[in-house]
Amino acid sequence: MSVESLVVYVNGEYVPRAEARISVFDVGFLRGDAVFDTTSAWNGRIFKLDAHLERLELSLRAARIACPVSLEEVRGIIIETTRRSGLRNAYIQTIVTRGEPPFGVRDLTQCRPGLIVFAIPYVFILNPERGGGRATIASTRALPVQCLDPKIKSLSRLHFDLAMLQGKAAGMDVALMLDLDGHVTEGPGFNVFVVKRGQLFSPPEGILMGITRLTVFELAAEHGIPAREAQLTPYDLYAADEVFITSTAGGIMPLVEIDGRPIADGKPGPVSQRIHGLYWQLRESGKDAVPIFD
Template sequence: MSDEPILYINGDYLPLSRASISPLDQGFLLGDGVFDVVSAWKGVIFKLDEHLDRFFDSMLAACLDSGWTREQWKEIIIETVRRNKLDDASIRFIVTRGTPKEVVADPRNFDATIIVWVAPYIFLADEKKRKQGVRLMISSTRGFPSDSLDPRYKCLDRLHSQLIRLEALSAGYDDAIWLDHAGNVSEAAASNIFIVKNDIVYTPSTGILRGVTRQTFIDLTREAGYQCEESVLTPFDLYAADEVFTTSTAGGALAVSEIAGRRIRGSVPGPVTSRLDKDYWELRESGKYGTAIHA
């Protein structure tokens, strides 16, 4: 990796220390922007098209227009990764409503701010926790209902995620999940949740960000011959599960060892979690759904 990360920002490739946005940028002032995070492993970006689909959906729903086609996005993303000389990378691309032309700005009149930032590959947990599992609490903060800020927006406004992480860390847990307003399980601060019960795999169907890794694990589960149900889960289902794991671009599956003071029965990671995580990394290394950084 070069000494300093190189960011793409509004038409330029700049070292981090020289990359800046205006303090009036609406992304900074209002959290008015959307983003996505894709990862590269061994020089191959996984499911870039799926991440761009989600990104374009978020932009469309938020009335944001980067002015770029998907192909242009792909080119800039790949070029930014190349310039950082990283084969294992987490790649964040961001569009905000930019800097307003007046103090009280009409949100329809904007020039988007565009940033691509590449960091070394990020795992949600350290190596020890990846082996032994993480401890999750159930947060007192509920997720946004879809008639407020639909969780499918991958938007910059992440204060609620920070609040649930703060609550979890200060209570001695590694992370937290939130429930929806009906008390059903939604997701964790930056990952989706799965349980295994009697060899059937379940994951919440609504009130969630549509994780690209979540869909990959649903597909892998079925390919491995297990039944996978997208359904309504309550905290009781988590407590009584044989296995619980989370999924994210930051590491694939992460086994859970404890939820709100209840130990998960059996070995951690459990057999189904281990099998699916192995399949996930094999899929990544196969190059399927991959975009090579070095053409």
């Protein structure tokens, strides 16, 4: 699959990737004034598409952005874009921008919203062939809910980018973020879980309510693994039996080192590996998934 064959939906048209364009006056570009959602396909089926669309609708409502088409139409556009790109395993992003106002007008209520959908080959935050990832805790703090609630999946992501760059400069795979009180929140594009004495713990607030995170809680309940939300500090990460991250981009991915400290024996643990296996069994089964080509 070459990048030239990929198709992008832009404001009513399906176009080749190389021809995808938006206006430089779109405030989604100028200000990051846009919301988005990311889902994925595996074996020709898009996972939990309706849950992702529901989250997109909530982000739109909270950000006071009107979608230019109905959510049912967005659903069809996501499927069709992925189908036209010929991808069975795909990373799919849907972006709704506030759009472009009339020329010379600063009134955001006069913007005409835009819709962009693209699908690219499936990506992993952490290489699945590696035996776990290494992380650092970034000095850049997560945005407090009083400024921009992270439950709104917005394109205002400079804080995430700064954390990612700090992690890369330190030679780490990923960066973890704290809130202003020093509690663990999330990372750029992923949620965090700690395993202690066989139980799963994940931060309760200051985070995006990840669909993969929710899937972990569902799998844990189904298979009798204790799991609950809890405030966590860096100490809880360092002293954990296991730590793993969850994302549409990769599923369940163990961390084996944080800030130079091995997590337990420095290898992926049994609970993380079990959750990883259950997640990919679910993906392989096609349950909770919408066919692209059927």
